[in-house]
Amino acid sequence: MKCDDCLNLLEVYLDGEAGERNREQVQEHLMKCANCTSAFEALTADRVQLATHLRERETAEGLRTVDGDRIPRTLSASSLMDHARCPKQFYWTRVRPLPRFSGPAARIGTEIHRWIERRASGQGRLLEADDTVDLTQEELAGDPGRMDRLRQAFLTSRYADRAPLFAERAFLLRVGGFAVSGRIDAIYGEPDGPWEIVDWKTGVGAADPLQLELYGLACVEIWHKAPEDLTLTYYYLARDEAVSQPMGSPDVVRERVQSSLSAIGTGVFEPTPGRWCGYCDFKGFCETGRAWLADNA
Numbered sequence: 001m002k003c004d005d006c007l008n009l010l011e012v013y014l015d016g017e018a019g020e021r022n023r024e025q026v027q028e029h030l031m032k033c034a035n036c037t038s039a040f041e042a043l044t045a046d047r048v049q050l051a052t053h054l055r056e057r058e059t060a061e062g063l064r065t066v067d068g069d070r071i072p073r074t075l076s077a078s079s080l081m082d083h084a085r086c087p088k089q090f091y092w093t094r095v096r097p098l099p100r101f102s103g104p105a106a107r108i109g110t111e112i113h114r115w116i117e118r119r120a121s122g123q124g125r126l127l128e129a130d131d132t133v134d135l136t137q138e139e140l141a142g143d144p145g146r147m148d149r150l151r152q153a154f155l156t157s158r159y160a161d162r163a164p165l166f167a168e169r170a171f172l173l174r175v176g177g178f179a180v181s182g183r184i185d186a187i188y189g190e191p192d193g194p195w196e197i198v199d200w201k202t203g204v205g206a207a208d209p210l211q212l213e214l215y216g217l218a219c220v221e222i223w224h225k226a227p228e229d230l231t232l233t234y235y236y237l238a239r240d241e242a243v244s245q246p247m248g249s250p251d252v253v254r255e256r257v258q259s260s261l262s263a264i265g266t267g268v269f270e271p272t273p274g275r276w277c278g279y280c281d282f283k284g285f286c287e288t289g290r291a292w293l294a295d296n297a
């Protein structure tokens, strides 16, 4: 990609609307072009300013709860996970979205998923824009070899030479008044035999089991798998470790998902700070997050 093309695409890229091919090319170009990266950063700074302004207006209006029709009724599995981590972050991302401004390095998690998926399926299918990106700028800082090491970890894992039964399998589950959409990274096994459901994790922190359980629920309810035939695995590339659990009771999982969704339905989105504040786009104007970071510096 040439610099002119990259610069022309930056706005739509930041809006998350560049389309798969362009997005990939912009990301690749930004990784190696310092000029375009500074243009990207300037644009990002503008958006931070706009977000700050919107945030101030929101505070002035004293908004705490949200009327029902602002709450999205179709949610991605990853936004459900965002909500489980911090309802306020979910609010600023999905309910009253502030302009987006995550940097190119934070997108490396997406790159890795795409690379694995291409390798595993040989079909070159790509991921959606809002897939979980769980590798942070901070984690990457001063560590340019990281992406290669993650690739290497995959190549030496027990998954490297196996063809998944399904890769990037999409689903839509109805729970309560909501529809939850998601994509399962990989399913290994035989069509009528046991399945291992795998989600690739590029970050270091332990992931919430809810995401895998949701995938398990999709396998039970949509593809009619028996729960005892399902193993749920997070594969942590950064430490080359697979953490597996059995599926457990679909009723219990459904209840957990339901209670997350009802919490969203109440329209109250209080911040729940933690180490994740360190890489939250909104830490600049979230008092709770800032206080937590100051206390735990």
Ligand code: SF4
Pocket (backbone or CB within 6 Å): 086, 087, 088, 089, 271, 272, 273, 274, 276, 277, 280, 281, 282, 283, 286, 288, 289, 290
């Ligand atoms: S800074 Fe922390 S508490 Fe505030 S919205 Fe982000 S994740 Fe939530």
Ligand SMILES: [Zn+2]
Pocket (backbone or CB within 6 Å): 002, 003, 004, 006, 029, 033, 034, 035, 036, 037
């Ligand atoms: Zn350039």
